[in-house]
Amino acid sequence: xxxxxxxxxxxxxxxxxxxxxxxxxxxxxxxxxxxxxxxxxxxxxxxxxxxxxxxxxxxxxxxxxxxxxxxxxxxxxxxxxxxxxxxxxxxxxxxxxxxxxxxxxxxxxxxxxxxxxxxxxxxxxxxxxxxxxxxxxxxxxxxxxxxxxxxxxxx
Numbered sequence: 001x002x003x004x005x006x007x008x009x010x011x012x013x014x015x016x017x018x019x020x021x022x023x024x025x026x027x028x029x030x031x032x033x034x035x036x037x038x039x040x041x042x043x044x045x046x047x048x049x050x051x052x053x054x055x056x057x058x059x060x061x062x063x064x065x066x067x068x069x070x071x072x073x074x075x076x077x078x079x080x081x082x083x084x085x086x087x088x089x090x091x092x093x094x095x096x097x098x099x100x101x102x103x104x105x106x107x108x109x110x111x112x113x114x115x116x117x118x119x120x121x122x123x124x125x126x127x128x129x130x131x132x133x134x135x136x137x138x139x140x141x142x143x144x145x146x147x148x149x150x151x152x153x154x155x
Contacts, residue, residue: 007134014079019105021076086133098125
């Protein structure tokens with residue numbers, strides 16, 4: 001029971017943060033694809049003594065900084081996949097509409113005004129979506145690969 005509540009809380013949090021995480025992934029990927037031009041040490045600085053206990057190499061420090069940022073991107077991608085891999089579970093047209101507006105970062109009030117429903121009704125629909133998305137699946141995302149996975153597991 002605790003696991004189901006924990007999964008639902010995780011789904012709720014990701015739904016709330018989905019939009020900004022997607023935007024962050026786009027921005028971070030774009031900025032991280034630069035090779036770090038202009039970071040090489042100037043010739044005059046090459047003979048300077050290094051600080052003790054740390055590295056003064058700016059290229060190395062930039063690599064370390066970028067590695068940390070890539071880990072953040074991977075974490076966001078994992079969370080977003082939690083939702084994307086379960087989208088096929090939502091079948092009701094109204095729930096699908098609410099879900100997509102939530103993923104686009106719209107507020108409950110905005111969605112309610114757009115759909116002609118109350119704020120509390122949108123929250124109830126969102127709660128229903130969370131319950132459905134939190135249900136455990138057999139590890140597939142509902143695509144045609146499902147048959148292949150089932151065949152492999154039968155062997």
